[in-house]
Amino acid sequence: MSSNSSDDNEANVLAYISAVNTTALCILEKKKQKKKKTRSEWVKLWKLRRKEKGAFHLLHQELRLEDKDSFRRYLRMNEDCFLELLEMVKTSIERQDTQMRPAISANESLSCVLRFLATGESYRSLEFQSRISLAFLSERVPEICKALYENLRGTYLQFPEGEQWNKIANQFEARWHFPLCIGALDGKHVAFRASKTDGSLYYNYKGFNSVVLLAMCDAEYKFLFVDIGCNGRISDGGVLSRSDLARILLQADRFLPRDKVIGNNRLLPYVIVGDDAFPLEKHLMKPFPYHTNSESEKNFNFRLSHARQTIEHAFGILSNRFRVLQSNIHLRPPKVIKIIQACCVLHNFLITKSVNYVTEINVRSSETPANVENDDGHRTSNPRRHSNEAGEVRNIFSEYKSC
Template sequence: MDEVDEALAVMMTTAVAYYVTEKRRKKNRKRRLWCKPWLLRRQQQGWYQNLIQELRDEDPKCYRNFLRVNHSGFMDLLSLIEGKIAKMDTTMRPAVSPGERLAVTLRYLATGQSYQCLQYGFRISVSTIRQIIPETCEAIYQALKEDYLTTSNTTEDWLNVAREFEQRWNFPHCIGALDGKHVVIRQPSNSGSTYYNYKHTFSIVLMALVDANYKFSYVDVGCQGRISDGGVYRACSLSSALESNDLNLPEPTYLSGTSVKLPYMIVADDAFPIKEYLMKPYPHRNLPLERRVFNYRLSRARRVVENAFGILASRFRVFLAPINLPPETVEVVVLACCALHNYLMSHSTANSVYTPPGSTDIVDPVTHDILDGSWRNESGRMMSLQRHPPSRGTEGANHVRNTLCEYFNNEGAVGWQ
């Protein structure tokens, strides 16, 4: 036994001695190359100093396509986050400027290019880009969320949303369209089946409420892909806020031209439970004409959330392939994209590259048919929530749906339905 203890002591002493010697050797080893020479020429030959400035002066349309914002929008974003992302120069080399940090982040969101690819264009090392993109995405989200990504909390705001839904999509008392998407990611290390979803990929879930103009009213992101889609809804803060009536929704009012009062509600699809404040279609089995009319009218209103997700994925093409980042970083990237989507929609013009004519679903002014937007031709990797077997719902919820069905087939009928 003494011999074994002695042998263990010798082994431990040898290991400690080796560790100390190796640590000293690494500490005293001279760095062979502080920075690759071609990276040091960033300020003379990088994309930000050359290509982007040329596009600004010579081809504004390509500038907007390259960064998804025009120059004035870029400078506006830069002014909002510059103080949060600026770094100090050192005696060894100048820091990457805030403008470069914003440009490389927007280019990553617009294309989903790997950090290695971005390295060659911007002449910024992969290790630095790995720090820049999460920091800048967080700064973008924090700077924009209050003005562009805050859920309404006043009755007047909800009434404005409902008026727009009725005017544009012929669905009364609607305060938003709700849906969720699986954002596909690479399998995180040592995660097992935590993020493994029903489509046999790995994902986190983006849940969103969208207004009549394709803008996000509410987003919740980060739920693991393995959680059932019904569980995702129950776990999000919107569900609890609706149950406890914390959103200051308007009181039930009369449907136009009737003596029937109905509550204000959200429209959704079969992945969600039916509630008095959450309408979903009738089950698609041997439906009579009246119920098919209801489903059609609800589908028209619900298209806005499909369009919002479609625009998001087609403009920020980081969503078109599995995102090779840790889940917590993907959450920040998704939130930044949603905030930028609302920011760009709010500043969109008729000739905007972000939402050019034909990019979203539109209503034919003659036939009133809905014409698909160009985003539907994109092969996105954002997957829909899994549909569930029809639920019976409460008596109150079914009463609201049946009342709306009767309204759409009588006082609220339109010729094209």
């Protein structure tokens, strides 16, 4: 009996192996048949009517000629700015025609990318709107964003030096009554859809996956420095410590203007203002604890908060103009970084070129300090220890009458 049972088990195993092999062969055969399948058409017919009925025709043959305001809303910039921008990046983004078909023009490619940045709509939606293939869009959008950043950053996103610092400090003191301020610093989380392999690497305390945009701006909401790409799990202070700006602050004698005598003949350094997420340093001011009873410290917090509003306003203007930053971007981090870089440099370009770029609708005016509370609605505290020198500098600023 045991011999027959053993033979039966062996026969069952062999039958199972044979069935598995047969199934595997069938799957491989189907894959080979799929690979051999040829296209029924090279380009879909509705895409061939792109020039007559696509979004590019609407934009440049109708809106540009008949409705300038709608043209501006479509691209988030007027025609003059668009043409100047096209001239600056044309050689970097244009492609040559082939024997098979003509290339999509630089004009059309740039229009499509600007529309994507302005709305944040999906590539699939953009494909139906523009009648340009999904494969082309997924390849070219990040490439053109990279070209925009590389061609414009040398002119419109350059770290200040020399007399430029004094101009920035004068603007902060005139508008926000904070002396010797050369910039406002903060971080912004840009949401994207992380892959499963990323795990919780990009998962931030707000409950979504993000990369961090750390930026410093002047009193006119123009970015002076950006650091993009740190994962969302890291705090603003941690992002700063890894950035080039931290090295600049360590070598302040080389990169920043010399200390200046103000008020009652007190020598003070030029400083950047930030919130409680950042460490207190000689050249980086943050508020006193908000539970203080000192009038001079409360007054200092009030003025610092007003000066720091500029970076929040800059982020608000940036994300309202380029609404891709408000969406959950369905791309990998390297491509998300290119998109954010393009938005930042275009923001500075438009501030420089367009008089009406920053309007009263964009900029919030308030008589109360901004962000006295953190995102959870709780009062912030100053748990970090700081150097005696940094503490003394903050104390002197709090005693300054203009503050």
